[in-house]
Amino acid sequence: MTIENTTFTAATVHDLPPADLVLGDRVAGRMYTDPAIFDQEMTKIFERSWIWVAHESELPKAGSFKSTHVGRHPVIVTKDRKGEIRTLVNRCRHRGASLCEKKSGHANGFTCPYHAWSYGLDGKLRGIPYPDGYEGVMDKADLGLKTLRTESYGAMIFATLNADAEPLADFLGDVKLWIDRFMAQGGGYPVKVLGTHRFTYRGNWKIQLENTTDGYHFPIVHRSWMASVDAETAEMMSFMTDPTAVTHDLGNGHSVMQMVPEHSDLEADDGSEPLQPRFDGLVAQLEAAGADEAEVRRLVRAVHGTGFNLNLFPNVSMSISFFRVLRPISVDETVIEHVALGSDGPPEIVGPVNRERLRAHEHFQGPFGFGTPDDSEGWDRVQRGAQGAPEMPIMVNRGLGREKPSAEGWPTSHVTDETGMRAAYAQWKRMMSDD
Secondary structure: OOOOOOOOOOOOOOOOOHHHHEOOOEEEOHHHHOHHHHHHHHHHHHOOOOEEEEEHHHOOOOOEEEEEEEOOEEEEEEEOOOOOEEEEEOOOOOOOOOOOOOOEEEOOEEEOOOOOOEEEOOOOEEEOOOHHHHOOOOOHHHOOOOEEEEEEEOOEEEEEOOOOOOOHHHHHOOHHHHHHHHHHHHOOOOEEEEEEEEEEEOOOHHHHHHHOOOOOOHHHHOHHHHHHOOHHHHHHOOOOOOOOOEEEEEEOOEEEEEOOHHHOOOOOOOOOOOOOHHHHHHHHHHHHOOOOHHHHHHHHHHOOOOOEEEEEOOOEEEEOOEEEEEEEEEOOEEEEEEEEEEEOOOHHHHHHHHHHHHHHHHHHOOOOOOHHHHHHHHHHHHHHHOOOOOOOEEEOOOOHHHOEEOOOOOEEEEOOOOHHHHHHHHHHHHHHHOO
């Protein structure tokens, strides 16, 4: 990638079409502040791309459901009686009322509270009160809930409004390798969702999209967190001068930022690395519960997740040990969900591990933790600052001069570089260029 000489001017930046606001090494601040651009993003990106909606552990049995959104469309993700996962638009076919206001739960079907039209878990219209008024007017078979294409990989469930979207496996491409690695943090057991922390910040969704592929900010913004952890953890996360810590552009807007490369593949363990002394108490609990030496090692090595952030364009990051999910509300408002993860196994074995994982999650991502409040302040400040001097670009050129292909052919530079941001904005530009 070469540096472009083109720039924005105060006279032209407001007139350029959205796709022209992305150059190779910079983007226009107008992309954060223009409501018209936001509306196009919802149509061209969030209604045409694969959007992450759930993890399979959130739908453990027939009738399990989760309410969420695909762009601005409210949806219900559910497991029907045949075990098939479906994504249904949360809108009654009669007068448009929402069917489900609960975040998650178990149901035999969904009934509209307005006129009691009822639908099965598969979205089919099952019943209409006082049906005589509809005789000869309509056929129930034609009035099921709108169903979105739904596909999954590695227990990650995605849905799309785009009937012509490429298969999910093709959209993910080389990301699949990294999803497999991320899911190894179950320590020999499946990964499951432990809980969710949800909050809103006053900023554009792309500011947060950048954050999870931004190693440059970590030792600056998160100094308080670094000061609060033990020396071993602080040393492990001191990647600023580690030449092996890199970011890869994985295609289709996806990227992976390897902060602790030696933990990227938890299954590549020759047994030579000693377990850290800070886990001595956990080791003792696992041994007392009957775990053998190999199982103890797998669980303890995985307790704080992997050493990378995997950014999946446009709405989810698989970040070290948790999911970060973004939902755009408006041009300057975004909802974030931090999803804590653990191992799904015998309680006597995984219970101590999952407690340790939750405490670590709370320490950084939780509402009273160190990481989330500091990050949110940065996101808010970017949104406020971007209102000024719209001709001044947002720079994403760090590491451009040292970016080169990896052995796999992925554009790669140092973990503090902005390769992942350039990858996301290249995909943004492609999708915003489509008619």
